[in-house]
Amino acid sequence: MQQSELDFTNNLRQASPYIAKHRNKTIVIYLPGELISHSAALLQLAKDCVLLNNLGLKVVLTLGATHQIDQAFEAKGLQWESHQNVRITAREHLQTFQETIGYVRSQLEAAFSQACAEHHLHLPIVSGNWVIAQPKGVIQGVDFQHTGILRKINNTAVESLLNAGQIPLLTPLAYSLTGEVFNLNTLEQAFAIASALQADKLMLFSADETLASLPQAMSLKDISHYLDAQDTETQRILQLAQSQGQQIKRIHLMAESNPNALLLELFSRDGSGTLIYTDRYHQLRPAQIEDVAGILTLIAPLEEQGILTKRSRENLELEIDNFMVVEIDQQIIGCAALYPIDEHNGELACLAVDSAYQKMLLGQELLQAIQTKALQSGLNTLFLLTTHTHHWFIGHGFNETSPDSLPVNRKSFYNHQRQSKVLQKTLHE
Template sequence: MHQSELDFTNNLRQASPYIAKHRNKTIVIYLPGDLIFNSDALQQLAKDIVLLNNLGLKVVLTLGASFQINQAFEALNIPWQTQNDTRITTLEHLEVFQKTIGIVRAQVEAAFSKASAEQNIHLTIVSGNWVIAQPKGIINGIDFQHTGILRKINNQAIESTLNAGQVALLTPLAYSLTGEVFNLNTLEQAFAIATKLDADKLLIFTDQATLKDLPQALSRKDVKNHLESSQNNSQKRLLKLATEANEHIRRIHLMSQDNPSAMLLELFSRDGHGTLIYNDRYHDLRPAQSDDVAGIINLITPLEQEGILTKRSRETLELEIHNFLVIEIDQKIIGCAALYPIDNQNAELACLAVDKAYQGLALGEELLNAIQKKALDRNVSTLYLLTTHTHHWFIEHGFIESTPSQLPESRQSFYNNQRQSKVLLKKL
């Protein structure tokens, strides 16, 4: 088998559980005008969204068009103003908005028609007056005129479209109950739609500057910390929206608009290709089960080879699996620790390990806390451990140095003088 064939089969195997997991789930995708302007990127994205629809995902698209509208204004020598990063939309601007957004929508629909034909799938894109708008109004003496905000979303109509196997499309234009036309901020609209539809995911394409210095994954608490420290205005606006909406949207994915294929990596690979903002628990810490043995072996074998951990055979792990806790992300074991009872009052912490790819996320501390809680639940008063490399970390977490002679007698005979492990203990 050629390497390309091996890569394909391995990637398909890795994607398989995600395909099952995402089927019949609703996702909202925000496409900025800059991405749509790049015809090659738009065509690639259209192919990927046709694929998502074919895999059973329900897709809502919200289109941005700021880039194209700015170009149109510049070509016509029409000035415009912004206030607090929001465009003031005059009556004169509306005609340009309607024409430009009509062109953008036509480009998107054309890209999807081509992508559908190439995959021999008839996919329909549907849009409608699903969003009721109202004026943004006069704020601090500034009249925003035809710049609007969301008033109401007809989520039942959108859901009917999705249940029919169609892609729902929303643009920056929305209408009031009196028939007026308003320009909406489509990024804000994407968050509102995802919230109203109780979407499983909101996927946002944005520029590299907005993504700068963001880690691979952020909890709600992390988002608030970044929001307080960030000096990047576009990043702060995005994180503020995420903070306000994240309790309603399980996962928000931030991806570079320079790489439209990042969406498939975010959805169907373990580590993705962007920044994940999660509301639900990103990882699962739980008691180990017998079918976790292979995952634990994969995790600890490199550490055993480096001499950091004592070697354990598969048979030993199978017999002692009830002593272990594991951390799992998307069916991969990325952390483990074990609690071995010594007697009624003493126990040993052993085999604490975290995958290198996930270090720096306080997972080791989470495992340690869970082991200590487990020990306390068993009325253990003293926790012992042996380590050759990480004694400073354990000292920072409340352990003190001891000696082999202070180990309980039943453990002293097992002390390996060749390893010269440091003995640490902690009173619970």
């Protein structure tokens, strides 16, 4: 088999669980104007959205046009003001908004038409008047005039389109019950629509700088730790996630310069950007026999480096009841084991976390789970042997001691050639 064929089959196997998991799930994708302005990137995105539609995902698109509107205003010599990073829409600007957004929408629809033709499909994208708007109002003494916010969305109509296999497209233009035209801030609209639909995912394309100082994954509660270090636009995204993201299960931030970001984020374990999750992203649970292969894959690099003692598959299968694991999307990314030594003492062993997830404090979670399990088993002292990470364990309440402190029936198995440091911790309820 050629390497290209092998890569294809391996990638398809890796993506298969995610294809099944995402089927019939609703995802809202925010498309900034900067991305739409690049024809090659736009066509690639259209092809990817058609692919998602074919795979059974329910896709809703929200259209951004800030870049194009700025250009149109500059070309006409129009001045505008902003407050709280939101454009103030004057009545005399509405015609330019309507012309520009209509043009951007036609670009998007043309790209989808081409993408569908290559797959011999009918055009699945549909735009319509499903949003009722209301004025954003006067905030801190500033009248936003014809800048609006989402008042209500016709969920029934949108869900009917999704169930029919079509892709609804929502533009920044929306109308009030009295027929007034409003310009909705596109980022705010994306969050509002995803919340109203209780979407499984909100996918946000943003500038590369947005992702540079953010972790691979974080919860809504973690956002406050990162806010101060961000630029204005990133702060705005994170603040919207805090205030409007509770009804959205997962929010994905992707680099608009990466044409493959959407598929990588959905169909690979590690994705390509930053995930903000409101549901529990990982699961910590007792290990099962089916987890043996995943544990072996996780600890193999550490065994090769001499950090962990090598374990055979046979021994691991026999000892699997001693293990706890951390799982993300059916992948084992952390483990730890508790081995009883006698009626009062136990040994913590094989604590490992995938390097890609070490900023998520999973090691602390595993340590706490092992300590809880030890107390529930009637043990009051934990020992561990380590050659590399003793400082981390000392920082979590262990004290260094000598091999002579090990219980008698564990001391005889101490490997003097490894010269492992012995650490000890007294457990308390």
